[in-house]
Amino acid sequence: MRVAISSYTASTALGHGIDSINKAITNRCSGLRHNDLDNCDLDTWIGRVESVESTSLPAHLDHLYSRNNQLTWLGLQQDGVLTDLDRLIDRVGAHRIGILMATSTSSIGRTEEAYARMDASGYMPRSHDQPEIHHLHSQGIFVARATGVTGPSLTISTACSSGAKVFASASRWIKYGLVDAVLVGGVDSLCLSVLYGFNSLELLSTQACRPFDQLRDGISIGEAAGFAILTSEDLTPDADFALLGYGESSDAYHMSHPHPQGKGAIMAIDKALKSSNLPPTAIDYINLHGTASKANDQVETYAVAQRFSTQTLASSTKGWTGHTLGTAGILEAIITMEAMKAGVAPGTLNCKTPDPEFEFPILMHNTETTIDYAMSNSFGFGGNNAALIFGRIDE
Amino acid sequence: MSRLDIAGLGAWGTSFSSWETFANGINTGTWQTETLLQPTLIPTRERRRAPQSVKLAVEVMNQACEMAGLDPAGIAAVVSSSMGDMQITDYLCRTLATNPAAVSPTRFHNSVHNATTGYWSIAARSHAATNAVSAYDYTASMAFLEAAIQSLEDESPVLVVTQEMAAPKALHNTCPSDQAFSAAILLTPAGMNSDPLATVEFDISRTSSDWPELPGDLRHGLESNFGARLVPLLAVIAANNRARKTCPVNLEFPLTPASSLKLSVTTHT
Numbered sequence: 295m296r297v298a299i300s301s302y303t304a305s306t307a308l309g310h311g312i313d314s315i316n317k318a319i320t321n322r323c324s325g326l327r328h329n330d331l332d333n334c335d336l337d338t339w340i341g342r343v344e345s346v347e348s349t350s351l352p353a354h355l356d357h358l359y360s361r362n363n364q365l366t367w368l369g370l371q372q373d374g375v376l377t378d379l380d381r382l383i384d385r386v387g388a389h390r391i392g393i394l395m396a397t398s399t400s401s402i403g404r405t406e407e408a409y410a411r412m413d414a415s416g417y418m419p420r421s422h423d424q425p426e427i428h429h430l431h432s433q434g435i436f437v438a439r440a441t442g443v444t445g446p447s448l449t450i451s452t453a454c455s456s457g458a459k460v461f462a463s464a465s466r467w468i469k470y471g472l473v474d475a476v477l478v479g480g481v482d483s484l485c486l487s488v489l490y491g492f493n494s495l496e497l498l499s500t501q502a503c504r505p506f507d508q509l510r511d512g513i514s515i516g517e518a519a520g521f522a523i524l525t526s527e528d529l530t531p532d533a534d535f536a537l538l539g540y541g542e543s544s545d546a547y548h549m550s551h552p553h554p555q556g557k558g559a560i561m562a563i564d565k566a567l568k569s570s571n572l573p574p575t576a577i578d579y580i581n582l583h584g585t586a587s588k589a590n591d592q593v594e595t596y597a598v599a600q601r602f603s604t605q606t607l608a609s610s611t612k613g614w615t616g617h618t619l620g621t622a623g624i625l626e627a628i629i630t631m632e633a634m635k636a637g638v639a640p641g642t643l644n645c646k647t648p649d650p651e652f653e654f655p656i657l658m659h660n661t662e663t664t665i666d667y668a669m670s671n672s673f674g675f676g677g678n679n680a681a682l683i684f685g686r687i688d689e
Numbered sequence: 690m691s692r693l694d695i696a697g698l699g700a701w702g703t704s705f706s707s708w709e710t711f712a713n714g715i716n717t718g719t720w721q722t723e724t725l726l727q728p729t730l731i732p733t734r735e736r737r738r739a740p741q742s743v744k745l746a747v748e749v750m751n752q753a754c755e756m757a758g759l760d761p762a763g764i765a766a767v768v769s770s771s772m773g774d775m776q777i778t779d780y781l782c783r784t785l786a787t788n789p790a791a792v793s794p795t796r797f798h799n800s801v802h803n804a805t806t807g808y809w810s811i812a813a814r815s816h817a818a819t820n821a822v823s824a825y826d827y828t829a830s831m832a833f834l835e836a837a838i839q840s841l842e843d844e845s846p847v848l849v850v851t852q853e854m855a856a857p858k859a860l861h862n863t864c865p866s867d868q869a870f871s872a873a874i875l876l877t878p879a880g881m882n883s884d885p886l887a888t889v890e891f892d893i894s895r896t897s898s899d900w901p902e903l904p905g906d907l908r909h910g911l912e913s914n915f916g917a918r919l920v921p922l923l924a925v926i927a928a929n930n931r932a933r934k935t936c937p938v939n940l941e942f943p944l945t946p947a948s949s950l951k952l953s954v955t956t957h958t
């Protein structure tokens with residue numbers, strides 16, 4: 295049984311919904327801007343989603359207010375995903391649909407605000423005393439109540455691989471028969487924790503990030519919300535894409551530095567190829583993790599070169615959106631499927647001169663090509679790796 | 690109904706530091722008065738950097754693998770915590786409120802929800818898939834279900850770990866946990882391990898249920914710890930193992946407000 299992706303949406307610094315991403319990729323316009331977040335004067339670039347702050351939540355969800363849930367709500371409104379989900383609920387029942395959410399920091403921005411407003415008593419102010427908000431699963435609770443889905447609901451938070459791993463778990467849930475469909479999602483919003491945290495590790499670029507460029511000097515953090523509906527293939531025969539395989543692995547090397555020979559990354563790629571029954575030569579396009587950190591891009595090109603011929607097109611799309619952390623996996627899975635649909639592999643934005651040390655050529659320009667099979671890589675802190683392989687469902 | 694074996698268990702709390710001392714407490718009412726944590730698996734370099742929450746979980750994960758006689762290197766893991774390391778969250782939010790540029794890089798990379806699996810994979814030299822999950826107050830039962838499905842689908846052992854620390858004041862209303870607790874359950878495909886402790890059959894029911902009561906001795910300290918909500922399962926295995934009872938025991942754990950995880954546990958002796 296194959297798992298189909300019947301509907302999806304993403305909202306990023308490029309705008310709300312899929313069209314905004316496609317338009318920006320075609321026009322090669324980045325969504326990154328110099329940091330203008332309140333209470334943060336770091337000299338870095340960010341990928342900020344427009345009008346998150348002015349997004350109002352429906353009254354019955356108002357007690358779940360946080361910037362992260364504003365972004366979640368904004369993201370859910372795009373591309374008809376809620377309508378598709380409602381139809382699915384009518385067909386199989388709300389209890390036969392699960393929720394798997396990816397995030398690195400969930401609503402911690404709201405927790406940061408609460409601490410900043412805390413008085414001498416050491417308790418949160420009443421305005422911020424929201425027990426359902428100050429934890430990792432806050433957007434899982436929000437999505438369940440916003441959609442009416444009542445099946446099992448879980449948040450996966452493995453740093454920057456989270457958004458890929460929700461596809462793997464959803465695939466297992468559907469194949470096992472736990473549910474008929476899973477709403478997978480990823481939401482990460484800009485907050486002080488990640489900006490100052492990555493700053494402390496000296497990983498932030500002072501420019502818009504330049505993945506794979508010889509002068510790349512760090513990441514640009516972005517926020518995003520992405521959702522996809524996964525079902526068994528027979529439930530949604532009109533779906534365009536199938537999740538053909540996934541691979542998950544651990545580096546077993548270092549908490550914040552990738553394995554120098556990409557051991558875990560290669561294992562994730564190998565497992566994904568094996569589970570999809572495809573040879574490396576079948577993969578037409580790879581959406582790389584490509585964060586623009588010195589180490590990631592070096593290690594990832596090495597890893598990819600160990601398995602793929604230089605004919606395989608490979609690029610990073612983080613120059614458009616920034617690194618959206620826990621959401622990156624789902625956002626880039628969606629960008630990958632859109633590339634398959636359009637027949638255009640996006641060339642790496644902001645990469646002027648690829649690092650001559652790389653053993654693998656980086657796709658520089660948007661390139662028309664037929665993409666039958668594509669892979670998306672996601673690697674996270676703690677040496678947590680995931681690779682996904684998507685294929686087209688032919689009529 | 691699906692079936693899996695439990696091949697190993699590990700536990701750590703303020704009155705027990707292993708499966709043996711936990712089981713002894715359940716069966717005799719005699720508990721440890723002090724439990725020093727001396728994790729053996731984490732290499733020295735990582736031990737200095739690893740936060741307490743990680744040390745607890747890595748210790749119980751290693752205990753479960755040792756009991757099963759399985760090399761931890763190849764074992765997949767689903768590590769769960771509703772909140773992650775709350776001391777680090779508290780530190781980060783305090784520092785961000787006062788002097789954000791002073792955030793410690795080590796504490797930041799330790800703040801990821803998958804810190805435990807990161808340290809675990811290094812300590813166990815394991816390249817296996819690891820996951821870090823939360824479902825807030827349903828974390829423990831959802832983590833069990835997630836690991837069980839992974840074990841069945843991949844036909845391989847999966848460690849399910851629950852971990853919850855004592856909450857600092859500001860987060861106590863979100864997570865009313867007063868004592869640290871961590872437990873590991875090594876699930877193996879039925880029959881894979883020649884000498885499992887127990888066999889579990891599980892199913893999902895579309896009915897709500899209450900969390901099963903914790904054993905009396907542990908109620909005071911762990912009742913409000915979301916990570917300790919599988920303790921009744923551990924207690925059944927401890928008691929039946931000692932009493933050599935092999936008849937199945939039924940347990941029901943809430944999964945969502947409207948569904949439950951029904952377990953039938955047969956202890957082997």
